[in-house]
Amino acid sequence: MARATGIAVWTRIAAQLREDIASGAIVPGGRLPPEAALASRFAVNRHTVRRALEDLARDRLIRIEHGRGSFVAEPVLDYQINLRPRFSEWVRRHNREPFGDKLSLRMIDPADLPECTIIREVLGLAAGEPVLELLRRGTADARPLSLSRHIFPARLEGLHAALLNHATITAALAQIGIADYLRLRSRITCRMPTPRECALLELERDAPVLHCENVNVTAANTPLELCFAIYPSHRVALIVEPTA
Template sequence: MTVAAPPRVAAPPPGAAPLSRDEGEALWHQIARVLRQEIAAGTPAPGARLPAEAALATRFGVNRHTLRRALEALAREGLLKIERGRGSFVAEDVLDYAIGARTRFSEWIRRHNKEPSGRILRLEECAAPVAVARGLGLRAGARAILLERLGLADGRPVSLTEHYFPARLRGLRAALAAAASITEALRAVGVDDYRRQLTRVSARLPDAAEAGLLRIPRTRPLLVAENVNVDRAGAVVEFGLARYPTPRVQIVFEP
């Protein structure tokens, strides 16, 4: 009397989606379909990490190679980004920041069909640092208003900006505290229109605070953009210093 042969592979765990073996559709194809649906449903969310290949293989009750085949297919479709040594991540569409003369944060985010929001981190009067004073056309140490702000798209941080305004704009600090956007606050103090005069882009690694606020590891570079905004008369109304997390954000120059 012989014992029944053990199944060739471990059965998938109870709650898992059932894969049909010995039917027409390949296992890796079925797995890709399941993952595609889950991603479309929002879990895991864009940017989130998937379980490791070994864990997913266990979940579906298949060999790691079979599972890899499914992940490769999804990566080719652009749904996943697989990073060696780190894991597989649900692709999040890159926010192209198209630098134009009149680009406003909320318009930028809305153009990507996301909901813009923001959090004021700091709002105070201070002495302008040297680089800022030069940008604003002031003497070093002159008084300036500083607004530090975290920009979010659909709740995910996409920018960390410092805005310096010359102190000559009376009432701006109160307006910034009350208004929903910088554009609106400037209008409240008489600056109807402004445009970007200059933008300079660089990159560096974030410090701990920046990494925490933007929710990125400290090894991911930031794009750092300095810009100068002027009013219709050409007077400087703002010096901005923006930090964007890569690769979530890319900057595009529009001539």
């Protein structure tokens, strides 16, 4: 790359890479060429390329994963944690098309689940009382955004059939007479995904996820659901605002 008076070479490289990203030559989530390839392309040393990449990372146009390379940043969708947990409404507010893919639905003894103690406590289950476990993958414009396990008391009459017949949990609950439900609390942590979660969310093994443990209740404050949901941390930002 020929030098221009007053303009650092790394600045010009960064500007060219910005143009490549803006034009769609490198799509969101796509990997940039390795540093060595970029150094060859611009006829500079790798240190100069690295400085250009760091500039793009500061502006959040790319993310640098040590040992793997640099990737064009994907749009991050803000998810406001509020009273009504509605995946479809959240995605549509970002002008994306939501879809909930039902991966499995089964009746199971909570004793067979690792979260047995909290499930029984939150849902107020009697000894030996089963639950319904629904596994769903949520997407926006076909891009995976969430993987969630929804645990309901199996005593809710007609819920199994309603969950099978409806695309959304809200519609399924409405069918059995639960017109509204609210979020009582959420506990948010961060962890690394399992290999299966990586496959379902189209993630690299070292991409962290946000893990939410949500307790939902009916409008009458009756325990309804315990939900364990994960979100790719580079695609979703969880927003919590004080209510008072």
